Amino acid sequence: MIRRLRTDERGLAPIHWLGIVLAALVLLSLIPQFRALLDVAYENLVGKNNLGPDGEPAPGVLVRGIIVAVTSLAVFVGAIFFINYTNLGKRLAFLITGTAFFGFLAVVGLMHSLYAPRGLRPADVEGLNAFELRILPGALMLGSLILFAMFLVALHRYDQEHAGDEG
DSSP: OOOOOOOOTTSOOHHHHHHHHHHHHHHHTTSHHHHHHHHHHHHHHTOOOSBOTTSSBOHHHHHHHHHHHHHHHHHHHHHHHHHHHHHHOHHHHHHHHHHHHHHHHHHHHHHHHHHOOSSSOGGGSTTOOTTGGGHHHHHHHHHHHHHHHHHHHHHHHHHHHHHHHHO
16 A cells, blocks of 8 residues: 655645755755854854853753754755655665664774774873773664664565565
């Protein structure tokens, strides 16, 4: 059973409109005046990113970091998913995007485990030795490898299911 997307008079479904809006926001973000407008709106909403009266970073720094991380993940992974979705369909696009994303995270975790840190020397980080600094990237690599393998198995099953449809 294939459900059809509801379309408007122009022949676009809501997911296509979402893709158009996201693409427009990405293009607008290249304009410095638009970015300045977003900074002003952000500062009015959350506050400036200065140090607080006690010398600690203001809460705006944490909020901005969370917003940047979530937005960049949504834009980068979402853009790849939308491109794959238009060419491959929803299920195959999800499987391919997930496989690529977790494969990339596994490689990043491996590289960070082998070559980190590039800034402070492990002896300069209070309470952490060279092995302890690599625990988190190692966990990222291991978790990503497990998810990468799961997506590969799912892709293999998808390929087997659809191999009989073609021939």
